[in-house]
Amino acid sequence: MKTGNQLAVLRFEGWDVSTPLTEYLTEELRKTIRDLDIFQVQDSGLTYEIDIYYPRKKDYWACWSKECAIDLGKKLKVNYVIAGNIQKKDKDEFLISGRLFSIDMETLVDEFAMNSSGLTDSLLFQMKKMAYNVSGLPVPDTLTVGSDTSSVMITSDFGRKRSWFKLPPIPTKVKALLMSTVVPGSGQLWVQRKYPGYGFMGTEATLGLLALISYYQYNENWGGFDENYDEYRNGTDPHLLSELRPKVIQYAAETNRYNQYMRNIRGIAASIWIVNMIHAYLVAPSDDYFDGEYFFDLEYNPDVNQFQLNFNF
């Protein structure tokens, strides 16, 4: 039976590992396999066109089974599919599991499991090792995180180059909060909460548009008010003044009406903006390496049966 070498690497599922980190590691695996040139690795954009993970519960991994992987592989029109997960077992202890499925033969070809101790560098190293295993190549002794199989710049590289100035790491939750503060909904989009993200963005854009329309109406009426009131104040002809008086009153009423609209829109938009910021913070995944030790957190306290806002510095 003849088969091709098209491979799709599904997004690894993170168990107690943040989404951005799992995405980063998945992409590293994808790049390394591509560099080894055994498989033709499908671009992540194409692979993610069929997204089975979102929305989903955090403790449920949707595509670990053969049926699911094969079904997805057929949809993606590839010959092989890799699915996997990264689990945090203990503090600084991770288990990386992966399965290689053959779509043409509709079978599980191989299964890999690797332990990793340490943080990003170690995980990255294990992912590269997995890339060699998947490709059926021996892992070279010289393989390191920054070895020749991949020219990816890793976190530590950045650290070395910028040792003179190091910004404190920003937790994902805070990053999402900041993004949504600048552009409503962007934080949600960043953490893959597309519907709320577009919802907040669309709502704020709609309110902005309404505010813009109100502003143009206000501006137009203000022009009329200004012109007529100026003429009224300087006029001496009773006929002209008797015609200007109702115009001044009408234009003033209109400007005040549209001004009031703008105030109302401002109030609503500001409220939604704040809700959007809080929402972005809440829906963003927690980072293992922060583990709630920094910044603030909203937690349910069963002792007092209520949510509590905790600040940690």
Add this chain to the structure above:
Amino acid sequence: MIRITKNFHITILLLSFSCEEAKYELDNPYDPANMDLDPPAVFFHPPVVEATFSDPISVEIYGLELEPAAGAHLRFDYDPVTLEYDTMVPGPFFKGDNDPVAVADTSEGTVDVFIYYLPDMESNQNEGGTWSIATIYFIAENARGCSLEWDKSLTTLRDENNLEVTINDFGNGWVNIKND
């Protein structure tokens, strides 16, 4: 993304600043609403004329919220020692497609103005409203003050059926002449 960000910055600006409230005071003394007249009325405009001895003096006879009319007889008194009647020019109140017919008759201290709407193909009377009925020109005789007082019994407006048009109020005038 840049465009979206830019739009949101505009939105922030719009949402952050409130616009100026339209505040106004309709206190122009020439506004008929501030003249303490009960319409429909006739009044002199301006109600007080300040002039020097050599100035030409003109004062308008104004109708305030008058009903449609076809003719008017307006009589008022003035001090002939202070002012000398010069001429009268009809205003736009009785002007339709045609200019009105206007006659002024003056005797010692009294001016009678007769103005008639000249009918056209569309109407036999004007539309009423707040308009200047006529402008009266005087020449100053002496430097002193002088009142312009309506003869309320003889001043009248008539509509196309020769029915009297209601005038509720009359606004007198004052001319103050000073030396150069």
